Amino acid sequence: MDLRYFAWLRERIGTGHEKVETEATTVAELIEELKRRDEAYAFAFSDLTAIRAAVDQDLVELDAPITGAREVAFFPPMTGG
Template sequence: MDLRYFAWLRERIGTGHEVVETQATTVAELIEELKTRSDAHAFALSDLKSVRAAVDQQLVSFDASLEGAREVALFPPMTGG
Protein backbone atom coordinates (compact mmCIF):
# COMPACT_ATOMS: atom_id res chain seq x y z
CA MET A 1 0.00 0.00 0.00
CA ASP A 2 1.23 3.50 -0.80
CA LEU A 3 1.39 5.94 2.10
CA ARG A 4 1.59 9.67 1.58
CA TYR A 5 2.49 12.18 4.28
CA PHE A 6 1.92 15.91 3.95
CA ALA A 7 3.05 19.13 5.65
CA TRP A 8 4.55 18.73 9.14
CA LEU A 9 3.85 14.98 9.13
CA ARG A 10 6.21 14.62 6.16
CA GLU A 11 8.82 16.73 7.95
CA ARG A 12 8.59 14.80 11.22
CA ILE A 13 8.61 11.36 9.59
CA GLY A 14 11.34 12.35 7.14
CA THR A 15 9.64 11.25 3.94
CA GLY A 16 6.58 12.11 1.92
CA HIS A 17 6.00 8.60 0.60
CA GLU A 18 6.56 5.02 1.58
CA VAL A 19 5.21 1.65 0.55
CA VAL A 20 4.16 -0.75 3.30
CA GLU A 21 2.68 -4.19 3.59
CA THR A 22 0.09 -4.30 6.33
CA GLN A 23 -2.42 -6.59 7.93
CA ALA A 24 -4.39 -3.57 9.21
CA THR A 25 -8.08 -3.57 8.34
CA THR A 26 -8.79 0.05 9.32
CA VAL A 27 -6.96 3.37 9.17
CA ALA A 28 -6.67 3.32 12.98
CA GLU A 29 -4.97 -0.09 12.92
CA LEU A 30 -2.61 1.13 10.20
CA ILE A 31 -1.67 4.18 12.27
CA GLU A 32 -0.95 1.95 15.28
CA GLU A 33 1.34 -0.18 13.08
CA LEU A 34 3.07 2.92 11.73
CA LYS A 35 3.81 4.17 15.24
CA THR A 36 5.99 1.09 15.76
CA ARG A 37 8.09 1.71 12.63
CA SER A 38 10.28 4.41 14.16
CA ASP A 39 10.49 7.07 16.83
CA ALA A 40 9.78 9.64 14.10
CA HIS A 41 6.54 7.88 13.14
CA ALA A 42 5.52 7.58 16.79
CA PHE A 43 6.19 11.28 17.40
CA ALA A 44 4.40 12.45 14.24
CA LEU A 45 1.33 10.30 14.94
CA SER A 46 1.17 10.83 18.70
CA ASP A 47 -1.69 13.37 18.63
CA LEU A 48 -4.38 12.15 16.26
CA LYS A 49 -6.52 15.23 16.94
CA SER A 50 -4.09 16.95 14.58
CA VAL A 51 -4.19 14.31 11.82
CA ARG A 52 -6.66 13.64 9.03
CA ALA A 53 -6.75 10.66 6.67
CA ALA A 54 -7.79 9.94 3.12
CA VAL A 55 -8.14 6.52 1.51
CA ASP A 56 -7.79 6.54 -2.25
CA GLN A 57 -8.21 10.33 -2.18
CA GLN A 58 -11.46 10.28 -0.16
CA LEU A 59 -11.46 11.91 3.28
CA VAL A 60 -12.30 9.23 5.87
CA SER A 61 -12.54 8.66 9.62
CA PHE A 62 -9.98 6.50 11.40
CA ASP A 63 -12.42 3.59 11.58
CA ALA A 64 -12.64 3.45 7.77
CA SER A 65 -11.92 0.12 6.11
CA LEU A 66 -8.73 -0.45 4.15
CA GLU A 67 -10.24 -3.26 2.10
CA GLY A 68 -9.11 -2.79 -1.49
CA ALA A 69 -7.28 0.46 -0.66
CA ARG A 70 -4.26 1.37 -2.75
CA GLU A 71 -3.28 4.63 -1.06
CA VAL A 72 -3.60 6.22 2.37
CA ALA A 73 -2.70 9.87 2.89
CA LEU A 74 -2.13 11.43 6.29
CA PHE A 75 -2.13 15.20 6.71
CA PRO A 76 -2.96 17.99 9.17
CA PRO A 77 -6.43 19.56 9.14
CA MET A 78 -7.01 21.90 6.23
CA THR A 79 -8.07 25.48 6.63
CA GLY A 80 -9.81 27.67 4.12
CA GLY A 81 -9.06 31.18 3.24
Protein backbone atom coordinates (compact mmCIF):
# COMPACT_ATOMS: atom_id res chain seq x y z
CA MET A 1 0.00 0.00 0.00
CA ASP A 2 1.22 3.50 -0.79
CA LEU A 3 1.18 6.04 2.03
CA ARG A 4 1.35 9.75 1.35
CA TYR A 5 2.01 12.48 3.89
CA PHE A 6 1.35 16.17 3.31
CA ALA A 7 2.27 19.50 4.93
CA TRP A 8 3.60 19.29 8.51
CA LEU A 9 3.02 15.52 8.62
CA ARG A 10 5.57 15.11 5.83
CA GLU A 11 7.98 17.37 7.70
CA ARG A 12 7.62 15.51 11.00
CA ILE A 13 7.90 12.04 9.47
CA GLY A 14 10.67 13.02 7.07
CA THR A 15 9.15 11.68 3.85
CA GLY A 16 6.19 12.41 1.62
CA HIS A 17 5.67 8.88 0.37
CA GLU A 18 6.39 5.30 1.34
CA LYS A 19 5.18 1.79 0.59
CA VAL A 20 4.12 -0.41 3.49
CA GLU A 21 2.68 -3.79 4.13
CA THR A 22 0.12 -3.77 6.90
CA GLU A 23 -2.36 -6.00 8.62
CA ALA A 24 -4.42 -3.00 9.73
CA THR A 25 -8.03 -3.05 8.60
CA THR A 26 -8.91 0.61 9.30
CA VAL A 27 -7.18 3.97 9.00
CA ALA A 28 -7.05 4.20 12.81
CA GLU A 29 -5.36 0.80 13.10
CA LEU A 30 -2.83 1.87 10.46
CA ILE A 31 -2.08 5.03 12.42
CA GLU A 32 -1.51 3.02 15.61
CA GLU A 33 0.83 0.71 13.71
CA LEU A 34 2.76 3.69 12.32
CA LYS A 35 3.00 5.34 15.76
CA ARG A 36 4.77 2.24 17.08
CA ARG A 37 7.49 2.55 14.41
CA ASP A 38 9.40 5.39 16.04
CA GLU A 39 9.16 8.77 17.73
CA ALA A 40 8.74 10.74 14.48
CA TYR A 41 5.53 8.88 13.61
CA ALA A 42 4.32 9.04 17.21
CA PHE A 43 4.84 12.82 17.20
CA ALA A 44 3.23 13.29 13.77
CA PHE A 45 0.12 11.36 14.80
CA SER A 46 -0.05 12.56 18.41
CA ASP A 47 -3.16 14.72 17.87
CA LEU A 48 -5.67 12.80 15.77
CA THR A 49 -8.08 15.75 15.79
CA ALA A 50 -5.57 17.50 13.50
CA ILE A 51 -5.36 14.61 11.01
CA ARG A 52 -7.49 13.98 7.94
CA ALA A 53 -7.24 10.91 5.73
CA ALA A 54 -8.12 9.82 2.24
CA VAL A 55 -8.33 6.24 1.01
CA ASP A 56 -7.81 5.90 -2.72
CA GLN A 57 -8.36 9.68 -2.98
CA ASP A 58 -11.72 9.71 -1.15
CA LEU A 59 -11.91 11.63 2.14
CA VAL A 60 -12.77 9.25 4.97
CA GLU A 61 -13.16 9.10 8.74
CA LEU A 62 -10.41 7.41 10.73
CA ASP A 63 -12.58 4.34 11.30
CA ALA A 64 -12.85 3.76 7.53
CA PRO A 65 -11.74 0.38 6.17
CA ILE A 66 -8.49 0.11 4.23
CA THR A 67 -8.64 -3.54 3.20
CA GLY A 68 -7.82 -3.68 -0.51
CA ALA A 69 -6.86 0.01 -0.66
CA ARG A 70 -4.00 1.05 -2.92
CA GLU A 71 -3.29 4.40 -1.24
CA VAL A 72 -3.85 6.14 2.07
CA ALA A 73 -3.01 9.82 2.38
CA PHE A 74 -2.68 11.86 5.58
CA PHE A 75 -2.91 15.64 5.82
CA PRO A 76 -3.98 18.43 8.16
CA PRO A 77 -7.51 19.87 7.96
CA MET A 78 -8.11 21.93 4.85
CA THR A 79 -9.41 25.45 4.93
CA GLY A 80 -11.44 27.16 2.27
CA GLY A 81 -11.13 30.61 0.94
